[in-house]
Amino acid sequence: MSVNVEGLFAAFGSFVGSNTLTDGEFGEAFRRMMQALVRFDHVVVFAYCGSERPIDLYSTFDHDEHIVFVSLYQVGPYLLDPFYHTARERREGVFRMRELAPDRFFSSEYYRSYYVQTGLAEEIGFFVPTSEGITVVLSLMRREERGPFPATEFSLLRKVEPLVAAMVRHYCVRLAQRFSGTASRSRRRAKPAGASRTAATVWRGLKLSAREALIVELVLQGHSSESIGLKLGIATGTVKVHRRNVYRKLGISSQTQLLSIYLKNLEMGASM
Numbered sequence: 001m002s003v004n005v006e007g008l009f010a011a012f013g014s015f016v017g018s019n020t021l022t023d024g025e026f027g028e029a030f031r032r033m034m035q036a037l038v039r040f041d042h043v044v045v046f047a048y049c050g051s052e053r054p055i056d057l058y059s060t061f062d063h064d065e066h067i068v069f070v071s072l073y074q075v076g077p078y079l080l081d082p083f084y085h086t087a088r089e090r091r092e093g094v095f096r097m098r099e100l101a102p103d104r105f106f107s108s109e110y111y112r113s114y115y116v117q118t119g120l121a122e123e124i125g126f127f128v129p130t131s132e133g134i135t136v137v138l139s140l141m142r143r144e145e146r147g148p149f150p151a152t153e154f155s156l157l158r159k160v161e162p163l164v165a166a167m168v169r170h171y172c173v174r175l176a177q178r179f180s181g182t183a184s185r186s187r188r189r190a191k192p193a194g195a196s197r198t199a200a201t202v203w204r205g206l207k208l209s210a211r212e213a214l215i216v217e218l219v220l221q222g223h224s225s226e227s228i229g230l231k232l233g234i235a236t237g238t239v240k241v242h243r244r245n246v247y248r249k250l251g252i253s254s255q256t257q258l259l260s261i262y263l264k265n266l267e268m269g270a271s272m
Helices: 005-013 023-035 063-075 082-088 109-113 151-171 185-190 197-201 210-221 225-232 236-250 255-271
Strands: 042-048 055-059 093-096 120-129 135-143
Touching: 005 023, 023 042, 023 055, 023 151, 042 063, 042 082, 055 063, 082 120, 082 135, 093 151, 109 210, 109 255, 120 151, 135 151, 210 225, 210 236, 210 255, 225 236, 236 255
Parallel strands: none
Antiparallel strands: 042 055, 042 135, 093 120, 120 135
């Protein structure tokens, strides 16, 4: 695809000279700019703040698509999303989903039960950490029938990333106050980088140790036993022992059942 220079200039013209833009205006300007550069089917912009539920700032989904990509995602599946974990690490740049996903992500129960519902061939995200402790993620999505982004288009997105980051930092401001009306910015920043809402709520009352809870969360994210062992600095055999103990304690025999318990307890924790 050749760059649509006229469309690109028109996109710039929609925000040049404006000190402020609404979420919708900013999202539309971003969509038009990307449309002049690459081919895609959907755009969605999320703001992430620690382990809090992400805020959707803009999307191009119809009603049914919005349920899957946004409403259902915000209920709990976001906690297993590679984009969410990358945002929490405050990494900056533009990445393909497959670059960030754990080694068994595409065979995980999360992928089979939730992600396949999106019908996506690929998702690429611009990750922009802001001074408020927020990470804004602007995603471009291509459906299965269109196929993944070609290397030439991904290369072009990498070149435009500094401009996208500058736009986000200029226009996406005062987002922290939209996550919690009572928690101050300093309190949010005080949370340990590795803290997870799931450790405090999802496995509460299930008699799992902290190590067991961490391991099953990594399993659900799509990590193999080998990957978990490397991540935690323990033997693969030890990981497998922990997994067997968890399954025994929970009275289950499959990852499908594990995910079901996870989502059920997540909903219960959110309502408390």
